[in-house]
Amino acid sequence: MTQLAVEYFFLIFISCCGVLQFVAARRKLRGLSFFPRAISGYLFAVLAIAGAFCWFFISDNRHVPGLEGSEVFALFIAGSLASFIFTASISSVINRKLRLSMGQDNPSEEPGLDSLKRMTYFQAIAGYFRRKGGEQSNP
Amino acid sequence: MPIIDRFMRLVGNDYFMLVGMALVVFLLWFSGRDPQHRERNQRAVWCALIGVGLACAIVAICNAFYDRPRPFDRYEVELLFYRPTDPSFPSNTAATAFAFASGIWLGNRTVGWLLLLPAFLAGFDRVFIGVHYPFDILGGALVGISASLGALLVLRIFEPFPTWVLKTMRKLYLA
Numbered sequence: 001m002t003q004l005a006v007e008y009f010f011l012i013f014i015s016c017c018g019v020l021q022f023v024a025a026r027r028k029l030r031g032l033s034f035f036p037r038a039i040s041g042y043l044f045a046v047l048a049i050a051g052a053f054c055w056f057f058i059s060d061n062r063h064v065p066g067l068e069g070s071e072v073f074a075l076f077i078a079g080s081l082a083s084f085i086f087t088a089s090i091s092s093v094i095n096r097k098l099r100l101s102m103g104q105d106n107p108s109e110e111p112g113l114d115s116l117k118r119m120t121y122f123q124a125i126a127g128y129f130r131r132k133g134g135e136q137s138n139p
Numbered sequence: 140m141p142i143i144d145r146f147m148r149l150v151g152n153d154y155f156m157l158v159g160m161a162l163v164v165f166l167l168w169f170s171g172r173d174p175q176h177r178e179r180n181q182r183a184v185w186c187a188l189i190g191v192g193l194a195c196a197i198v199a200i201c202n203a204f205y206d207r208p209r210p211f212d213r214y215e216v217e218l219l220f221y222r223p224t225d226p227s228f229p230s231n232t233a234a235t236a237f238a239f240a241s242g243i244w245l246g247n248r249t250v251g252w253l254l255l256l257p258a259f260l261a262g263f264d265r266v267f268i269g270v271h272y273p274f275d276i277l278g279g280a281l282v283g284i285s286a287s288l289g290a291l292l293v294l295r296i297f298e299p300f301p302t303w304v305l306k307t308m309r310k311l312y313l314a
Contacts (some may be wrong), residue, residue, distance in 0.1 A: 020169070
């Protein structure tokens with residue numbers, strides 16, 4: 001049971017990493033991408049999702065009673081969150097010079113995923129807390 | 140035919156189809172032409188997730204009051220799957236798949252129709268592999284669709300809380 005739970009978690013984790021690279025390539029979110037070229041992102045997405053499914057279903061017999069519905073749901077949430085944290089961390093390290101090359105913030109721009117087109121996740125979060133700190137010191 | 144049996148065993152697996160559908164829902168969270176379109180998609184994802192939770196709760200309540208034996212308990216069937224021990228009616232897989240699909244359909248028709256195809260296939264498959272009667276699937280589908288409508292109602296009742304959650308997630312660059 002525990003081994004199945006761990007393997008299921010990794011199925012979700014790897015597949016969601018693939019989905020996130022697909023999103024980064026499709027929406028040109030350079031701050032979330034592992035690769036400078038979109039085609040590499042698409043290729044990674046296909047390999048990650050197909051590879052994770054093949055590994056999960058070929059490595060063992062999955063036609064046996066296993067996880068409960070609530071466990072499946074909880075592991076999906078955990079795996080997808082872990083994949084986002086992993087993707088945000090790795091892409092922030094890889095693209096750490098991105099903001100320097102893309103210029104300064106546009107203060108009128110609404111925050112959200114689109115901001116990751118020109119900065120990494122860590123830079124975006126750091127900017128958010130800087131702005132919040134500035135608002136508190138200058139009410 | 141062995142190849143069709145193998146395909147149906149894979150589709151009817153506890154993980155294959157539902158994980159595939161959940162990945163489409165995960166993708167939808169980040170998708171959208173513009174922020175307004177993306178917000179509509181994200182509300183649809185909320186609706187689907189709450190719908191799945193409600194559907195599982197309704198199935199659990201039904202199971203507590205009505206224990207319908209599985210087809211293989213009553214008839215000689217060529218079972219392509221393991222023997223589930225929970226009641227046959229309503230189908231939990233069908234309820235979850237239809238809650239996913241109809242929850243998304245309420246916010247994004249295109250992706251919703253796309254997800255209804257695997258939901259129908261998963262339902263048909265559970266009958267094919269011998270673990271459900273067709274009526275179990277129909278019951279599961281009705282439970283799933285009703286649950287997603289209930290989820291839409293829950294989201295409207297609790298407004299502006301869902302909007303506040305989405306705004307906060309956007310500020311944290313998660314939406």
